[in-house]
Amino acid sequence: MPTRTDSTSQTRNTVYVAVFAAMIAAMGLLPPITLGIIPVPITLQTLGVMLAGALLGPWRGSLASLVVVVLSLAGLPLLAGGRGGLGVLFGPTGGYLIGWIFGSLVIGALFKYWVLRYENKVARFMSGLASALLGGIVVIYLFGVPWTAAVTGLALGTSLLGSLGFLPGDVLKAVVATLVALTVHRSYRGLMK
Amino acid sequence: MIAAKNTSYLARVKPGWKFGTLLVLSIGLYLISSWQVLLPLFILSAILLLSARVDLKQLRMPLFSLAMILGIVFILLALQTDWANAVVSVLRLLTMCLMAYAVSLTTSFDAMLELFQQVASPLRFLGANPAQIALGLSMTIRFIPELKKVYLEVREAQHARGLGNNPLAVSVPLVIRSLKIADETAEALDARGYDSAPYRR
Incomplete structure (x- = not known):
């Protein structure tokens, strides 16, 4: 009964x-966790973006990010600090938001077709971390940095330099996302089939 | 940022018109590069926002974070280029954001979603299913408080074990429990015969 399974998996x-x-x-709604090592409190929203890609794969992962973007642009205060509405898109940080969608897409594709093919634990972790760094930082900044530069008229280099302040927190989130994703994949097999 | 009970003249304009005008004006703003023109436009946008009788309390947080970013941008631009350039850039952004707030705060969430659905409706031909999208969006809104509760529970439990600040000890149970909730919900939907297939093949 192909129709039945189609609709079941689509609902799922x-x-x-x-x-x-x-x-x-x-x-984004929660008070941010402050870690002992870094004095800056980090919000977990990009961790969620990375996890969506790493656990659900490219399509469902980027759709999850897209849903958050759509709902917050439509006016729900879902972004860190209770922001939302069209002002976010037109403001200087709008690019990062758009970057989320493609960040989860890239992480999801890399996890599905590369990371999870490894059986070796170390290889899995290293490739997973590389994917999370590439999708969760490089791709998102690739949208965010030029956007800020274009909207504000700042030089591209200055815009990049400004975003580097978030780099330590983002790297940490990539490490956490990789460890969490690999742990969950071990106990919840077949998530990406 | 939801237009809770806005009944001003702006709230009666069709969302599509508001959104379209906002887009056109934002692009137009980039063609203007003199502060003598931008300053009156900025004042106009502020008048627009105030005349729409929006709830200013809702604007406090977004305006505060916007002002912080723009302050940094202003200083950097002034150092790199010149003052006039920095003033133009900041005025342009402020004007744009005030207009965007005016649209957001006078358009109900439902109307905005409906507009997005209209904009995205050509996607139907690529295989997107409107019923499925509507289900996904409304379920997301419903799940947010539930997942927040799960997160706080997990965090409290791990605090009791002395692991409250360990991101792994909090995230793994959170994700697993989220997946369990998703599985249960999908099963419940199926058990009740929810069928969102676009058409029978």
Whole structure:
């Protein structure tokens, strides 16, 4: 009965996307965790973006990010600090938000077709970390930095320099996202089938 | 930022018109590079926002964070180029954001979502399913408080074990429990015969 399984898996996919979108949103509503090593409190929202990609794969992962972007642009105060509305898109940090969608897409694709093919633990971790860094930092900054430069008229270099302040927190989030994703994949097999 | 009970003249304009005008004006603003023109436009946008009788309390946080970023941008631009350039850039951004707030705060969330759905409706031909999208969006909103609760519970439990600040000890149970909630919900939907297939093949 192919039709039956089609609709079942489609419903399941939609629910997964909704739950991860809600997780990204919930992470923005919470008081940020302050870690002992870094004095700056880090919000967990990009961690959710990385996790959505790493756990759900490219399509469902980027859809989860897209849902958060759409809902917050439509006016829900879902972004860190209770921001939301069209002002976010037109403001200087709008590019990072758009970058989320492509960040989860890249992480999801790399996890699905590269990271999870490894059986070796170390190889899995190293490739997973590389994917999280590439998708969660390089790709997101690739949208955010030029956007800030274009909107404000700052030089590209200055805009990049400004974003480097968030780099330590983002690297840490990439490490956490990789460890969490690999742990969950071990106990929840077949997430990406 | 939701237009809770806005009944001003702006709230009666169709969302599509507001959004389209906002887009056109934002692009137009980039063609203007003299502060003599931008300053009146900025004042106009502020008048627009105030005349729409928006709830200014809702604007306090976003305006504060915007002002912080713009302050940094202003200083950097002034150092790198000159004052006039910095003034133009900051005025332009402020004007744009005030206009965007005016649209957001006078358009209800439902109307905005409906507009997005209209904009995205050509995607239907690429295989996107409107019923499935509507289900996903409304479920997301419903799941947010639930996941927040789960997160706080997990964090409290791990605090009791002395692991409250360990990101791994908090994230792994959070993700697993989220996946469990998703599985249960999908099963419940299926058990009740929810069928969102666009058409039978």
